[in-house]
Amino acid sequence: MNLFKSKNKKSFKEKWDNLQKRQTQKNFPPKKSEENNQPLEFCLKDNIQKINELFGNSDDIIIREIRIGKEGKIKAGIIFTDGLIDSGSAQNFIMESLMIDLRMTNIETEPYNGTKLLSYLKEMVLTVGDIQDINDYTNLLDSLLSGKVILLFDGYTQGFAVEMKGWKQRSVEEPTTETTIRGPREGFTENIRVNTALLRRKINDHNLWIESRKIGKVSKTNVSIMYIKGIADDKIVEEVRKRLDRIKIDSILETGYIEELIEDAKWSPFPTMYHSERPDAIAANLLEGRIAILVDGTPFVLIVPVMFAQFLQSPEDYYNRADITTLLRFLRYIGFFIALLGPSFYIAITTFHQEMLPTQLLITLAAQREGVPFPAFIEALAMEVSFEILREAGLRMPKAIGQAVSIVGTLVIGSAAVEAGFVSAAMVIVVAITAISSFIVSNYELSISIRMLRFPFMALAASFGLFGIIVGLIGMVLHMCSLRSFGVPFMAPFGPYIHDDQQDALFRFPRWAMSKRPRLLSQTNITREDTPAPKPDSK
Template sequence: MKKYRKFMETKQPALSSDQTNKHIQADIEKNIEILKGLFKDCSDVVFRPFKAGKLKAYVLFVDGFIDSAAIEVSGIKQILNEVSDEEITADALMDQIISLSAVEETCKLDAVVSNVLKGNTLLLVDKATKALIFDEKGGQRRGVAEPTTETSVRGPREGFTETLRVNTALIRHKIRSNRLKILSRDIGEETNTELAILYIEGLASPDLVKEVLSRIDRIEIDGVLDSGYIEEFIEDSPSSLFPQIQNTERPDTVAANLLEGRIAIIVDGTPFVLIVPATFWQFLQASSDYYNRFHISIFLRILRIILLFFALELPSIYVAITTYHQEMIPTTLLFSIAASREAIPFPGFIEALIMEISFEALREAGVRLPQVVGQAVSILGALVIGQAAVEAGIVSAPMVIVVSITGISSFTMPRYNMAISIRLLRFPLMLLAGMFGLFGIVLGTVIILTHLCKMRSFGVPYFWPLAPMNPQSLKDVFIRVPWWAMDQRPDQTVKGDVTRQNDHLQPSPSQGEEGNPS
């Protein structure tokens, strides 16, 4: 950090030392001269002159942040045109404008520069020693649309955008409570990226709020372009492969986590919102689990956990059994596998490694190619390469089946960052299986579980509520009990009112006099 501060001190500052805290002068031409010097070679910064009676006025804005044509019909021009008194003073004009519109005022030039670059509109009037800030952000921005990375069969279709205030409004629309607090910070020496920290007062722990603010305030970097920058700075275990902060594009997911005492971090310029703290089991839960009936959700969660095991260990188990433990395979199946591997020149581990790397390469190519052809190329590529590899005697047919099942299993995980972690851990497990057989798999699994049990995310045990064990909170881990049975919020994150609802809400039909539904 000391090196960073020294580096930043040697850079040319945005405002010179004599201008940083300089106040706005009464002579508007001097103010404009200074501002034009500060915005030299910034062709997108517009200085538009107006007349307010006999007074000169300038409107400053960044073209693209605000529709330049809209300024002509905006409230600012209408207000200036309404000034018919030729002898009106600057202070009286400012007071009149403030009474007509919700604006802020500033008397410092650095605040003028900062607000212009944030997309606000600035009004400077001759003989006035203050400027007025109008929040008229606009321009061409992506609208609210369905999230592309977290599709859901049932549930809301709206997703976050790249505009901070649109995202906070989406959350406010779902949680209409004055207990929902939104704190603002600016991060990045050059980008001045605005971010918002959201929590519900009375549910989120005050210590957790302080810890989040402390970690964010310690960040010193030249620019922040995505929430991923913030994630790497504030996570507990940077060297761990497992994600410790959940990210999502869905406002309903953020709202649900806020109601459980967690904190959301929204960064301007990205649709991915961070949620802290996060546990391992959160990454195996989909938003649709809470919108479908609980029977369906229980089935899907159990299926997901089984497929998680397949995605992590199926290739390793195949390598271990075919290499060291052939006696565990039924005789008929053993003969079939032996016949298919008779012409294969590589051991099981190398064979699995070739197929896994090929599959990962196809998957990455499918992501990078245009969406129209990417999916078709990845599927057809896997089929063609797999068939060609079998016919060429490079890999066996059972290995192609195992790798295909493994790939399909990894696609079932709702969170991409957890899925990629599992995919990476598959390779060291395959190496241990090739070296030590099933003993190596058990050793690797124990190491992974030990690591998960030791990890924490903002003070919350990462493997909670399984380690440490909390039976009450297991209602929403391996299964999802009915909503009327989830009467308590998780006590690891909520440090206030843990009661979610009345504990006598189990539905029952009303009965008539003879025991029939009335």
């Protein structure tokens, strides 16, 4: 009796476990990668049916069955994605070779039967450069969606993936976001292979290494890192690899995805990564020891690590003379502080420190503000918000009318606000100078950071005057000194102070004096050039 009960109890437990297992499989079906990671079938029809099922009979997946050999006994399948391959090359180098050239060869008999057939086709028939073997559906799907032609044969569990990329793409054009008077006129495109080729043209050295990987469970975007072996720090390169490998996301559509996922300071208003669409700018950073991150589908390339001084520099700085470049850099730093603190100083002086103004100017400002019903802070806040709205509207509107709307809107609203007595004429002048100064900052992300920080500084000025501005500046500098970009201090070479790196920070020394690379970026190959200083002409 006891044995009977234990046996029934065991069978009930087995039934319960089986029910739970079926329920688990129902709620958690196998992952797509596990379903697709299956070897190819022997039968060509089964392979084609499986591909149609995986793609849902999509119209852009072209499948053609042909017969090859002298007597046409061997069935073959040609599969490709319409729009991703060069159809002319596929016709000339694949179909013609298989359907016409093989008619003169009796491959159905020895010595080309069995496994020797695939070797013969790969070595003697297919006149293309890149041919890869595929044995499972995972590699087949990845190759098919990457612009390759798939060749399958009846009776074989192995096929070929032939490189035939040829989709439509934008040609190399002049960059629109980083304009220069002097320098190259070519910019990156949305094709990652074109971008790497542009950098190869700039740096003709075998030490320029490229490491590629696919990121995104759904998009499977090609992401590459480029660096010069022997110049870039190996620890920084390894850190870039680790951060990219930690990314777990369904899609990567632009470098902004990568930047947000691997940057150091997640909540800092200052960017800790630099992006550009100019090959000359990226090549110059690679030669200094930095690492480039390229993403397929976008013309913007990321550069790590970065320093604050880099955001106030321009590629054109290195095409002009040193004295001209130094003057322009001083103008950028002056514009940076005006764009950040212009309205704040006006609010602080007119509200708390009127004694700092000359008497005649103070009387003029008082006369202008006599009919204004709002304090200086509200006045400046309204004007700044209005200008930001007009600037954003000008960027989003069509180019033909965007600039006209922003300029006309600013003039009309400014003059109407002064005539209506809502704001003073001096405030309109201060806001206009602040806006113009923000345009002198060459990097767009840094200019956005300035626009964000301008409003807290205005609040500090309205609350505590110049004392509040000084406290805000101290807090901002402390925050900037605490930032790191892949282990490199963000404020270097100012903090920590590096004497040798001052040759290309606030000043730009002559080319013959810039003989060392940044010390924190390159630890092995520090010397850039050994050109001696020119001697003055003797009379």
